[in-house]
Amino acid sequence: MKLVFLFYISCLLATAITSGVEEDGERWAVLVAGSHKWVHYRHQASVCHAYQLLHNQGIPDDHIVVIMYDDIAYNTQNPNPGVILNEPEGPNVYDGVPIDYKGIHVTPTNFLKVLAGDDTGMADIGSGKVIKSGPNDRIFIDLVDGGGFDHFAFPYSILTAQTLHNHISQMYADKKFKEMMIFIESNDSGSMILNRYPDEMGVYAMTATGEIGNAYAVHWSAELDTWMADAFTLAWMKNSEMNDPTKQTIEEQFNQTREWVARSAVHCYGNMNIQQEFVSAFFGEWKSNSSFNFDLEEFGRLQKDAVPSIDAPIVYLKNHLKSAETEEEIVYWSQQLTSLEKKRNFLEDTTRNIVLSLTKNEELTKEIMNSSDREVNDWDCFGPAVEAFHENCFNLGQNHYGFRMLGTLLSLCAHGYSADEIIKATESVCVFPKFVDID
Known part of the structure; x- marks a missing residue:
């Protein structure tokens, strides 16, 4: 009888420990700006802002991997060297950002190795930092750049939806995560996710557009002679900064972001049960004391002059010609x-x-x-x-x-x-x- 009781107690303890691990799984993030050049300033600004958001909400730097070309902060066209802004009169989002991989190392291959935790494959490249996630962990991926149907752009190469899917499927088989959330800022971004991830994989995504559609550039700066932000990415980040992540659900975040973004049709895909979780499940539990100014009504008016990403380079040159x-x-x-x-x-x-x-x-x-x-x-x-x-x-x-x-x-x-x-x-x-x- 005593042995049975001890066995029962040990089973309860094991269950409690397992349950605790389930609740206390770690949060990881991979933030990618796939572009380079001054005309695409906004993409690196968006990723820097995303880093500040996650860092301020308690995600440790060793759990955030930043991948960006890093040719903007000290670009010869930057009137304020070392400063990157994501909105007018906003703070310097570049300040303190630990860029793990830059320049020629911003590639789909390196991104996928980082995501899979391949530290051997990333040895002697950049910081060497990778995602060392386990079966109870949550991973957030933020992809910001141009793209097209079933493809996302890197500076000199492309990532296909099929390659991303195959890679995440292998991670799922290897029990590298409990849940994964992917945000994509690019044209036709919904095509990267549509009909690829069954519910059991635990993947949820929010995209700037559906399977077809333009993403939009906003906040043209006369001083910088370029756009400071992307409409979708700025909207979800401002929404995250304005709401307590321990009280706002991911579904509420999606609904508000979709409402705020006037020009493109924000979509969500994947396991919709994840929408019932709180934003803190992925973004951390510390309420950000954001110093970012944000006028929702002004943001709505601003989008009337938003520019489709595909037209941004043409408008960029026309604006320079005009001035x-x-x-x-x-x-x-x-x-x-x-x-x-x-x-x-x-x-x-x-x-x-x-x-x-x-x-x-x-x-x-x-x-x-x-x-x-x-x-x-x-x-x-x-x-x-x-x-x-x-x-x-x-x-x-x-x-x-x-x-x-x-x-x-x-x-x-x-x-x-x-x-x-x-x-x-x-x-x-x-x-x-x-x-x-x-x-």
Whole structure:
């Protein structure tokens, strides 16, 4: 009887300990700005702001990995070296940010190694910091940049939705997390998540758009001559700073963020049960004493002048041209604008020539180019087709406008053209020197 009682007590203790571990699982975060260059200032500003939010709410620095190019704070165009702002009269979000991986180390491969806790693979690269998560832990991923259907941009390369899914699926099989929350700021960002993560995996996502749609740049600064923020990312961060994370549910955060973002259709995907948890489950339990100024009504008015991310580089040059004061400046910015427009036209013409080389038919080429279908039924065709376009024609990490052509590649697959045929078409048509900055 005594042995039975002791066994019973030991079982209760084991259950209590296990329950405690479940409740006390650790929080981790990976924050990624996939862009570089001054015109994309807002992406690194957003990631720096996200770091400040999590840091202020008690997530320790050894549990936050920051991946960003780091060419903004001390850029020659920055009138305040060492300062990055995410909103007018806001604090310096760059202050104290421990950037773990920068410059050429900002790649999809390194991001995935960090996420999986591959410290051997990241040895001698940047800080070497990785996510050392376990089965009871929660992981937050913030991806901020341009992108397109089923793809997210890094400075010189691309991350596919399929690759991200395969990687997270392996992490799930290896019991590397209890729950995961992913926020994505990019065009067509919902396509990175849609129909990929079954409930049992414990993955929840909030995206700037649905499967199709533009993300928006806001807070144009005349002093900086660029945008300071992304509408979706600024909205969810301000919402987090204005609400007690131990009392606001993730569902409430989503509903308020969606209401605040006027121009793009904020979406959520994955396991909706996670929405019933409090924001503190991922963002920490300390209420942030934010020094950020935020006028919700002004933010709503501001979005009337928000710019679609895909149009931001054109508007960026037009704004510079408008503010040019000397004849020399007018000539320079006019040339820059004309050059970008010609590059975009060339990219479109090249894509059309790829299609025409396969169809040999003008009407069918037009039909394929104008297709609005965005459902991938053959990833074995679409994936290699995009990779060939990226490798042989236009590096999508450096030419964000190229993401607009992905629908055409998808349509080629849907019309029965094989990956091999599309790859050969890119090789025969794209015989020109590599272009960059068709943003």
